[in-house]
Amino acid sequence: MDEPRWLDQDEMAAWRGFVAASNLLNRRLERQLKDDSGLSHTQYEILVHLSAAPEGSLRMTELADRLITSKSGLTYQVTQLEKAGLVSRRSCPSDVRGIFADLTEQGREAVRNAAPGHLAMVRELLIDVLSREQLAVLADGLGEVSRRLRADERA
Template sequence: MTTRWLTPEEQRAWRAYIAGSSLLEDAIDRQLQQDAGMPHLYYSILANLSEAPDRRLRMTELAEKSKITRSRLTYAVTRLEKDGLIAREGCPSDKRGSIAALTDEGMSVLERAAPGHVATVRATLFDRLTPRQVRQLEEIFSEVAGALEDEEARSTADEVPWRRRSGRPCS
């Protein structure tokens, strides 16, 4: 197979993406560490749970939504559980399953952290873009995410670490 090297324009775009996404993630992490004492990943886990029915998700589903391995999620949830922000529950219909539940304290922490988080996202990203660029950003990453999710759906669980058979749904 012949390698399709990036064109100079593609190389500039790729490097700009890498620099911008790294700096953006760093700014968001710094703000969340300063204001809420947690990294962006933990905030995202709490946010995913806050949007779930009854503020609960099966661990495998939470790993998939967070796009992290189950072991990394287990570590994060253990830490959040120690802080009283998440409670783990057994799955009534599948003894091997586990559910992460956002506690009232976790919801309170999330609600206190959200204004600063949104302000940082706005200041570091959206305030620097025109409305047209915001639409383009959405179009570009919707296309990329959609294509990658299609590829992921055709992959085996071994190829995509956060995709695991979750057994029966918890009820």
């Protein structure tokens, strides 16, 4: 068995900073959305993706891919949104196994109402804390990590 490649001091600082910041950020965003709109962060992201899609509709498989979540986890969240009247589901006419998630008018209103507070919190906790240069490095570095991980999943 090969000896592990231990992290040096700079690598460990980057790793610990990433883990701490992402966990703290997620916790604060989750709390803000729950308090302000009654939505989980995942539910909010579902509504955002549907609102940006043509006619407010996406196949569940495509929605799961965009959210980087399991189909079963997505099904649970969409069921909760459906119970709240924010999303509806329908069968795909060309594929009996395919299901579409459709944003309802109540769902559009929910995402419009939740977006300003969520955006303000994202700005306060992340965007406005970093310089333009830091944002560019962050976007470039995490973008590369995401591209590689997605490519590995598809391989």
